[in-house]
Amino acid sequence: MKPLPSLDVLKTFLVVDQKLNFTRAADTLNVTQGAVSRQIDGLEAHLGYALFARQARGLALTQQGALLVAPLQQAFAQIGEALAKGAAQSGTLRVKCPTCAMRWVLPRVICLQNERPEIVVEVTASVSHGVDFSGEQFDAAIVFGTPSLKGVSTHHLFDEVLTPVCAPELWKARRGKMPTPGDLAGKTLLHPTRDRRDWLRWLNAYGYEGLPSTKAQHFDTLDLAISSAMQGLGVTIGDLSLIEEDLGARRVIAPFSLCVPSGAAYYLVYPERPAPSPALQHFAQWIEGEARHTRTHLAAYTKPIHQPIN
Incomplete structure (x- = not known):
């Protein structure tokens, strides 16, 4: 044989x-x-x-x-x-998370484990935005986009909302005047994607065609672009929900009032079978509560807001 x-x-x-x-x-x-x-x-x-x-x-x-x-x-x-049953008995929740969402997820997971040490959450970062529970051994995943998985419980966390962000020392506001895309001329634009789609989407919503600066650096992940912006290396287009704490601590600022939802969102997903363990149920309830707090806290940043751009 x-x-x-x-x-x-x-x-x-x-x-x-x-x-x-x-x-x-x-x-x-x-x-x-x-x-x-x-x-x-x-x-x-x-x-x-x-x-x-x-x-x-x-x-x-x-x-x-x-x-x-x-x-x-x-x-x-x-x-x-079979593997899910074995993992449930081990007491460890294995959660897949895209690298772009780690700056939001990881601090909250650490906080949860400080409060509930009996719930062990092992977060694995991935450049992939999705998950395949039939081939990947995770109990749950944070996914980005528009999930259409069958046999999976899906919980909306928050929408992707884009706006330029940079280190405070990089932006010199003009007294009494609202900033415009023209103020980006001469600055280095940090692109989270190779195709520049996020910057172009935001500029298009503003009514501005093309890019206001020829200086650019491209990254493979949003997290790398945001980290570079914090170092004062340029202005990136960022997702407000993912940088909530960074905005609060003024590690970055959002100079423009225009915030543009991309039409994509972040979700918590996990298989419906076998039935989720008590630890997974608690984790799902807890992270949904954290997401509600983020949406409420960022409401002040998202006015005025445009509809998703196709």
Whole structure:
């Protein structure tokens, strides 16, 4: 009997089945398109038959490939349930969190554990904004975007609201005059994304086309851009909810009154099955309460506010 393929390879097969495209599957798995292609080629060689038919517009499951999908999905679900039960008995909650949200989540987790030392929360930072509970061993996750996971309990925390922020010493306010995008001319703009979409979204809402400065630095995460802004290296576009404490401590300031919701939001998600443990239920209630406090505290910063920009 042939040895079984690795779980990673089988998981890749299921993701490719969902996306029917190597590139989109690679984005989901946070690997290269070539790595996905090589895994599928290797799996097909191991099994001795083709799983996908390569077509001009994408991929299509072969008849033999289609026979594998349901049993593998069921097997991964059973493995996930077994591991979740074991984790629940260990007393440790494993929570995945995107790096951009760590500055909001981590201080609150430490506060919770100081108040309730019997609830151990292990937070894992990731550049991924989503989670796949069938393949990742987490009890819960903070996710960013618009989650559409099945069999998952979803709790809205707060919306992403964008506005420029910088170190106080970097911004010289003009007495008696409201700041405008023209005041950004000559300053270094710190971009949390390579495509500059967050700056352009905010400037578009202001009625300003293009970028007011040619000086720029690009980062892979919002957290890195905010940390650089705190050091006085430039002005970044920031999410007000994530920098609530930094604004309160004046590590950064928000010079402009215009705040623009991007249409995305942060959510707490966790599997509906098995039933959440008492520790997870307490964690969910607690973090929702923290999010309500953040939304209330930041209300003064979000007026006037524009509708999401498409």
